Amino acid sequence: MPEMPQPWPARIRALAAGDITPPEPRPSATVVLLRDAAAGPEAYLLRRRTTMAFAGGMYAYPGGSVDPRDREVRPPWAGPSPAEWAERLGVDEPTACAVVCAAVRETFEEAGVLLAGSDDRTLVEPGDWTAERAALESHELSLAEFLTRHRLVLRSDLLAAWARWVTPAFEERRFDTWFFVAALPAGQAAADSVGEADRVAWMTPADAVAGFHEGRFGMMPPTITVLRELTPVGSAAEALSAAAGRKVTPVLGWAELDGDRMTVRWPGYDELTVDGVFPA
Numbered sequence: 001m002p003e004m005p006q007p008w009p010a011r012i013r014a015l016a017a018g019d020i021t022p023p024e025p026r027p028s029a030t031v032v033l034l035r036d037a038a039a040g041p042e043a044y045l046l047r048r049r050t051t052m053a054f055a056g057g058m059y060a061y062p063g064g065s066v067d068p069r070d071r072e073v074r075p076p077w078a079g080p081s082p083a084e085w086a087e088r089l090g091v092d093e094p095t096a097c098a099v100v101c102a103a104v105r106e107t108f109e110e111a112g113v114l115l116a117g118s119d120d121r122t123l124v125e126p127g128d129w130t131a132e133r134a135a136l137e138s139h140e141l142s143l144a145e146f147l148t149r150h151r152l153v154l155r156s157d158l159l160a161a162w163a164r165w166v167t168p169a170f171e172e173r174r175f176d177t178w179f180f181v182a183a184l185p186a187g188q189a190a191a192d193s194v195g196e197a198d199r200v201a202w203m204t205p206a207d208a209v210a211g212f213h214e215g216r217f218g219m220m221p222p223t224i225t226v227l228r229e230l231t232p233v234g235s236a237a238e239a240l241s242a243a244a245g246r247k248v249t250p251v252l253g254w255a256e257l258d259g260d261r262m263t264v265r266w267p268g269y270d271e272l273t274v275d276g277v278f279p280a
Helices: 008-016 068-072 082-089 093-111 130-137 143-149 205-213 221-230 236-243
Strands: 026-037 040-048 063-065 153-155 160-166 175-183 197-203 250-252 254-258 261-265 274-277
Touching: 008 254, 008 261, 026 093, 026 221, 026 236, 040 205, 040 221, 040 236, 063 093, 068 093, 068 143, 082 093, 082 160, 093 130, 093 143, 093 153, 093 175, 130 143, 143 153, 160 221, 160 236, 175 221, 175 236, 197 205, 205 221
Parallel strands: 026 175, 160 250
Antiparallel strands: 026 040, 026 063, 040 197, 160 175, 254 261, 261 274
């Protein structure tokens, strides 16, 4: 059974006592980049620096919160429309547009992989986008401005929605995160160093899961769960195809408090249950 992170017991008690108010989850997106290799598809993982306020030291996928500007101006677009994404993601059209934009923008900022092209049939040519990535990360440039400036369109057809997880109410920072899968576009290479990470690695889902169980890789519940779900997939294309048949409904963990015993569960994912006795 997984161990309970050190901050949880105190916050679970505080929430139960009404001493803290759960923060509203921030809409976010993360992308599992996949590339085909001899041993099967590999996922691109970042180990977040231990100084990070959220999930420090944990392996994660490129991702982050929706930028308010992702809602304000729709970028040049190809592939399924925001209305189609709204139906798929279970939200209104402006939110769906913003979430898809966040997925593309964060993948570009953190991994240097751009899910865009000059039209709905082409992929962007590889290039040095260092300055543009930095400008996006510092909020000096919006995704819509960047794509328009370079006469590119966002290729929403290169993304497939896989899951949606909401951070439990007792966490100090909460996110409502949509998980997408995407194949590494031909001709592009993911960054081998990332500012928010002290390590990047391509791993098969099976190897990553084994490393988690052996205690070598720390991962949050959604990260390890998505890797487990991807283990049977035989290629990146197969992952995108499998995503089409999945329900994207929110998964929300919750805590039970019975005296000194605490149990945290995620409905439908018994393997994630965390349980222990923590005297006050």
